[in-house]
Amino acid sequence: MSHTPLFRPAWTPLTIALMVIGFIVFWPLGLAMLAYILWGDRFEDFLADIRGNVRRASAGTTGNHAFDEYRQREITRLEEERRKLDEDREEFSEFLRNLRRAKDQEEFDRFMAERRTHGSQGPATGEAKPADKPDGDATAQA
Numbered sequence: 001m002s003h004t005p006l007f008r009p010a011w012t013p014l015t016i017a018l019m020v021i022g023f024i025v026f027w028p029l030g031l032a033m034l035a036y037i038l039w040g041d042r043f044e045d046f047l048a049d050i051r052g053n054v055r056r057a058s059a060g061t062t063g064n065h066a067f068d069e070y071r072q073r074e075i076t077r078l079e080e081e082r083r084k085l086d087e088d089r090e091e092f093s094e095f096l097r098n099l100r101r102a103k104d105q106e107e108f109d110r111f112m113a114e115r116r117t118h119g120s121q122g123p124a125t126g127e128a129k130p131a132d133k134p135d136g137d138a139t140a141q142a
Contacts, residue, residue, distance in 0.1 A: 007037075008040070008041075009037055009039070009041045009043070010037065010041075011034055011037060015033065015036070015037050016037075018033050019033035019034055019037065050081025
């Protein structure tokens, strides 16, 4: 039994069908699918080469040791600053989640209190209305 994936960069019925549908719907999609069929197996290697070239270009030396050391210190400082900003962003996101959760809980508690207060009068209409008639049972339930 073969364990090859159904969607792979090769001339399979699925990729051919997707290419034809792509050309029918929007021709660049069909062209992209054709490129995937022809060169998809080399795409990962291509991306790895690009990443390696970028790393080498960013880590390259100028020949001036003082400047290279300064540059490396600045890159390290900026990476640390970026890490701190990412942590701050995550903390703020957590704060917003907790704030929304607290607001939701407050609204739910208010709904339940209104429901208990106006339970015998039917469903709540959204706004809290004062009771028209004094009802001893309504205050006893709250």
